[in-house]
Amino acid sequence: MISFPGRFGEESNGFWIEFPDLPGCATDGDTIQELTSNATEALSLHLRCMLEDNDEIPEPSDIKGEDIIYITPRYEVALPIILRKSREDLRLRQADVAEKMKIPYQTYQKLERAKPFNPTLKTLEKVASSLGKKLVIDIV
Numbered sequence: 001m002i003s004f005p006g007r008f009g010e011e012s013n014g015f016w017i018e019f020p021d022l023p024g025c026a027t028d029g030d031t032i033q034e035l036t037s038n039a040t041e042a043l044s045l046h047l048r049c050m051l052e053d054n055d056e057i058p059e060p061s062d063i064k065g066e067d068i069i070y071i072t073p074r075y076e077v078a079l080p081i082i083l084r085k086s087r088e089d090l091r092l093r094q095a096d097v098a099e100k101m102k103i104p105y106q107t108y109q110k111l112e113r114a115k116p117f118n119p120t121l122k123t124l125e126k127v128a129s130s131l132g133k134k135l136v137i138d139i140v
Contacts, residue, residue: 003070005063044074048114080112086131100130
């Protein structure tokens, strides 16, 4: 899964977090639990907008520190990012992957968009195989 480092701090009225890899992506919360929840939503919305604008999604930095927590975006945003990166690493076009999967190009396009789309496990297995990957489902 993909996670981005967030630098957080405490103020008199609660907590704040900002994402160094994503300028302008920040939020706050009254408690750490609320901050984490709000951070997941802010990160997901920011990345969704980047996907919709076809902006390049940066690789998450490997930042360590007591003021750093890693936040994972919602799965419907993380999946398109992972698929796009895997496809681009192989220097494939969306049409190439669709052809390998034997599905319409438009169907594959939906997988790389951060819009509501519920792919089946069979579809996810096919796309993973087409990208030379394995589908792994891990419940933590």
